[in-house]
Structure formats: structure tokens, C-alpha cells
Amino acid sequence: MMILPSVAWQSLLSRKNTAILTFLSLTVSIVVLLSIEHIRLQAKESFNRTISGVDLIVGAPSGPLNLLLYSIFRMGSPANNINYTSFTTLEKRQLVDWAIPISLGDSHQGFRVIGTNNNYFTHYRYGKKQSLKFEHGGEFSSLFNVVIGADVARNLNYNLGDKVVIAHGIGNTSFTKHAQAPFVVSGILATTGTPVDKSVHVSLGAIEAIHLPPSSLKALIKDPEAIPPTPKSITAIMLKLKSKLSTFGLQREINNDQTDRLMAVLPGVAMAELWSLMATGENVLRIIAVLVLISSLFGLTTMLLASMNERQTEIAVLRMLGASPVTLLLLVLLEAIILVSLAIMMSIVVLTLALYSLEAWLAAEFGLFLSGDIFTMELMRLIFMIFIATLVVPLLPGISAYKQALHIQLSST
């Protein structure tokens, strides 16, 4: 019989104001808790999917984390450059399967420009060893070709064959724009959900060319068949080895290189460093979220307890009708369950809407590629735990109702 839930529901309606406030406070706290947990899980996922199948990242000596952040996630600025010859030497090593050079430092309308070669499009892997795919066009075929990520194409509304100006520096507005160098979009990559989407790829030669004196550059533009300048330095190298077993040996060798100052890091190790760095902040956020939830559960209890006084008459009536004390406890629990279930549903709706509307902004501002789908195992488990907590907390007013019920009697006063 559905009469008890409907009585609980009517009882809540009769105390609409307090019930709505309690519902809102529960909703806010559940949204906070769920979004923190979701962002935490998704951030990890989003970082983890960015790079796949790279055994070593080589760059100028700084910290492993720093190297990882600027070379892969395009965050922050590179500390120093390394010699281009180090790349050519490494690429020729027997141990090395493939090597991708990366040269950073320029930007285009706020998107980072990556100087690289066609190895990038053939070998770079993300997510579950997925390779890059071209939505339109293809890789570099001449010096001033540009391959842009999906977000770049979408935001700047670029199509194949469009002319593009690449600026020096990484700011949005740059003083020394290399206006003389008209690049042509030769390829647009499919969406990956990684920083690749926000990158503008040019060849290493082109990077070198735009930094030439204006006269030499003009000559080069007029005669595209001319031999492009060889790069002197690059920012980092991604290496894939033929056998993972040689990783540590090669890493030691690179770190001790006498001809250039180099540092090689394992992406996994650097990633672990990143997690341990983030763990503290994560835990603080989680604790705050849990405290917020606990406080609104107390709010729920307060509301129910306060209502117990005004409901003495009601409890007496129910007793008289033959309701057992346990039934009264159940009624109070039902009220809590109704409020919390509504709050959970509401927070799922709010969170889903928020994620879908903020998706683009989060990706652009923080490089976070969040999924709008919050029905993951972890979140379901969390929701279940919230639910259990709300079953325990209202026991206090419930037991108060129970005790009142035991002692209450009909009285004509």
C-alpha cells in the first residue's frame, strides 16, 4: 500500500518552506560533492588519455613534471631548448623505434603552435593507443603547411586552404607578428579530447623560417622550393623504443649525455608525480565537500526534529488509529528519504546541465576534457553512500518520534 509514502509527502508539503530550504541545501551539497568527485576522476582520465605509447620524453633538464606539462599538456613555458642534433642522433639509434620532435614557443590566436615533423601524425598515440586521424586534408607537404586541431578549426572557423598568420610568443596578442609568413591549412585533425585539439602544428623548418630576418624570409616565401633552414634547437622529443627493456638504460645514457644537456623522463613516472601533487588538494576538496554534506544532513535532522514538536497531535492521532511506534519512525524516515532522493535527482540534473554547458570552457581554460556522463561506477557508489548516510542521520528524530509515540496519550487538555 502506497499510503505511507503519500502521507510523508503530504506532511512535507504541509511544511513547504522548511522542506524546500532543506531540499535546496541538500541539493547544493550533493552537487558540490558529486562535481568534485567527477572532476577529480575525469581530470585523471583526461590526463591519462593524453599520451599513450611514449616510452621517454627528452627535454632540457628541469623537473620531470615540468617537462611533461609543457611538452605534452602544453601548460607553462619550456625551461630551455635542446640541440636539434640531439634529436637526429637519438632518432638514428638502434634502440629507437620512432622519435617525434617538438618545438614550442609560438602561438596563433591564443592556440599553441607546435613545430614538429610528419612523424607526429603517424606515431602519436592517445587514449587507448589511438592514432591521430585527419578529418580533412593531410600532413605537411610543403614548408608553410599547417595542421590544426579540431578545436582550433571550430573556434577560428578555419577550413582547408585558409591562410594563417603565426605569431611569436604565446600570448593572445603578440607584438612581433610574423605577418609576412602566410601559412596554409593543409589538414584538420579529428577530435581527440586531448590538448592536440587545441594545437596548431607546423613543420620545424617553418618555425625556423619565421624567425629569419625579414629579407631572407621574403626570399623564402617567393621561392618555396628553396631548401628550408635546418632548425638549430627544439624543445622536446618523444621517444618510442623497440623494446621497453632498454628504457632505463637509454634514460641513464641520455641523462649523462656529454654533447648536450638533456633529461629523459618516463611519462608514467612524471604522471605519478603529478597525481601525488594533486592528491593533497584533492583530499582537501573532498573533505570540504563531505563536511558540506554532513552540515546539510544536520540541517535535515534539525528540520525533522523541530517538526516533531508541532506534530505531537498528529502522532497521537496516528497512535489512536493503531499505528505502531515503528510505523511512526518509518514515516519520519520516509520524509528524509523523499527529500534526499529528490535532492539527488536534482543534483544529477544540475550537474549534467552544468557539465554540458561548461564543457567547452573547461577544455579551453584548463585543458580538462570532462565527460557529461556522470553515471560512472564511482559516482553511483558515492550516491549510494549519500543515500545510506541519509538513512542513518534521520534516525535521531525518528527515535524521538518513536519515544513520543510510546508515551503519548489521548488528552482533552
Place this chain on the structure above:
Amino acid sequence: MSTLAINLQDIHYRHKDTPANYAGLSIEQWKVGITERVFLYGNSGSGKTTLLNLLCGILIPTSGSVNLFDNNISTLSNSQRDLFRAKNIGVVSQKFNLIPYLSVLKNIQLAAYFAKNSRPDVNNDVKTLLNVLQLPNNIIHRQVNQLSVGQQQRVAIARALINHPRLLLVDEPTSALDASAKNAFMDLLMQICDNTKMTLIFVSHDTALSHHFDSSLDITTLSRTLSKTEENIA
């Protein structure tokens, strides 16, 4: 099968927290036959309310036995007693009446629910009862706090009758009604008792109503309140 609806034997009751206005109640013997209608009167503090609570099993006597229709309800378990009350006793009282935020129908359905009255035509019974009680059918989904006092009183009777109780306890039902409403209410109550062969215990301080009943009884002659003991304790 005896013909007794109520049979109290050597009842002593003392509240353990000893409320100020009544320390206890002591009844040697009280018998009420089936279909009998009893008018109980007495000053406040004479133990009327305690007696009603004992009769419907919300209070348990400290000693002695409360027999209703040959069931010693003092020996039943709590849940059995709650169910017995729900099934056999209808209560109409002035104060503790209806749940204000529920509709007329819900209030009555609740009574049926607690009595485990699962007859499918409970809703029809409600309509019939409302007709008998001269309540318009369209109030069935109204919240009871939107009804007049007189209407609420009749809804309370409908609720008390939904499970076809054998004993109806009525506590000061008329104090909120004016003279003509009071008479209409009494006539209606008597008519229902005629039709249903219920036993009726009617508690009021308004002795002018006593002519409706088979017998009337001053509660002080029935019981001996233990006010002296109370003073000793205090």
C-alpha cells in the same frame, strides 16, 4: 461468549511520571454490555482521559485487567494491541481528530490501512459513510483543515466507523459545536449506533446530553482517584 463489551477488574493505574492533575485511577469493577450506550461525566482531573486511554490500550493498567469483548488487551503484545485498537475501537475526540494536511479520503484510508482493512471497496465505504453523515461527496479530496469544525467532526466519525468497530469511544465531541449543531450531531450518532449495534462510551461534562443514553455514570463513583497518594508523594 459473554455479552460484555467492557469488563474492567481491579484496575489500578498510576503514571510513572505522576502528572499534576491526576495521580492515578482505581476501578474495582466496571461492566458494559454489548450495544449499551454509556454517558460518562466528571470534572476535569477525575480520570476520564486516563480511562479512555486504558480502554483503547494506549495506557496499560499497573495492575488488573482490561477485557474488551472477552479479550484481555493488557496481556497482548504492543503490536497486537495496536492492531486490536485499529480493528475494534473507533475514537472520536474533540482535540485529537484528523491529520490536518491530509485529504478527507487519506485520513479515512489511513484508519483502514492500520486496521489492515484491505477490502477493495474501502473507497466506496468512504462515500457511503459520507452520505450517511450528510457530507457532500466533493469534499473527499479536500484537505481537512479547509473544512468547518462541524464537517471535521463528521469526517472524524466517518473515520472512526470505517473499520466497523465494535466499540466507539467519543470524547467531548460537542464542545466546539453550537446548540443546533450539537443536537444534529447527537441525533446522527444515535442513529448510527442504532444501525451498527455498536457499544458507545460517551465522555462529556455536558450532562444535558445524558438523556440520549441508556445509563449515565459519574466517573468519581466508578473510580477513586488517588489524589491523596499523589500529595504524599509530592
